[in-house]
Amino acid sequence: MTQQLTAVVTGASSGIGAATARALAGAGYHVFCAARRAERIEALAAEIGGTAVVTDVTSQQSVEDLAAVVGERLDVLVNNAGGAFGLAPVAQADTDDWRRMYDVNVIGLMQVTRALLPALVASGAGAIVNVGSTAGRIAYEGGAGYTAAKHGTKVVTETLRLELWDQPVRVMEIAPGMVRTEEFSLVRFEGDQARAEAVYEGVAEPLVAEDIADAITWMVTRPAHVNVDSLVIKPRAQAAQHKVYRG
Template identity: 55%
Template structure:
């Protein structure tokens, strides 16, 4: 449900022309993006499944954001969330942060459910909420923006990553095709592809809670990207004039030349 006090407070103080919806907002890049946009004067509606985390984020921001509990892999949940969001006013931007990797197995032995879950979240979930909010985004003053957080995994495949790479390539292609299909319409489509980002949950989820394997991903790497680094890219892209479309941003830590070329201190 919507956090009523947060929604009321932010609608009273922030211009409707800068109202954004952020998915995957309970942790990582999504939560950092909510913070960055609120600090830049946006009204933000945070979407995720974990209500307690959303409540904590809204409280941290002093009620300057609201939230809606939403599972974008579920049709009814997403439709109900969109209905509540649009009842609260116009939407200027949709930031698709929700996503995850599950497993790192070879193609020959990969778990089908892992692949299915990655596609449901990273591809179908992004498509679902984008479709539902696109008409409203095009009615925003000056036009709206669909922004997708994809991954460099959608650019360069690597061993053990076929399922995640395929889902992120599909997400990137979806954003690119949407951009082509919407030429002449008042909407921007932005793709931001981060490389190595050290967040609390991404690798831990990928390896089924194995903290040792998750930590090894970042071992010895000086200054991997933070969620805040990616959120700043989002903030900057959205801050450009409505006539300027930042088609694609690839952002990596200095220590990462590619997935297979990473500098690690001994």
């Protein structure tokens, strides 16, 4: 009997994480839905036949508990947990916001990867997808805290790719541009609905979470010898961070 494939998706309570959990379940994976909000991931796990694991990626103990639930073998890890907080220039930067962004986008990613790497190696053909951002490739005013954190995501991925070159684990990054989800901009602007809506104003077709989930599923389902090192994905309307068609 063939063993069912397994996947961990962090930040699975909403947006890209929830969409990715659904997509991977549809592709035949048993998905461990990891996030802080128990009610959301429990509902998602019930919907897709997965397992909900309440997880705070910034807590080493919480991550170790996740690894214990996953067990000795894992096929796919999607490090999706992340976030942007604030849009202040460096001169008015909030130190706590910067620490939170680095903690979740870089330290959290490292802790989860470190804890689950033995299980990924044990699978014989593991795959890691780190969810970065086009913000990890370019600077823009007001974005220094987030761009620094997502540059960190990118460089950790590149370093891990070098370090695991002789192991049966693929290391990949997906870098989305403008993706309209229910929470990302709302969290960034501390619940200011008007500012969150303005981000997407006039853009008829930004990317949606399902677009990214589809791409992630494609990446991990390539043959084991195919490593999609980096995939940048943007809506047609977005030529660059500062150049977006608003009809």
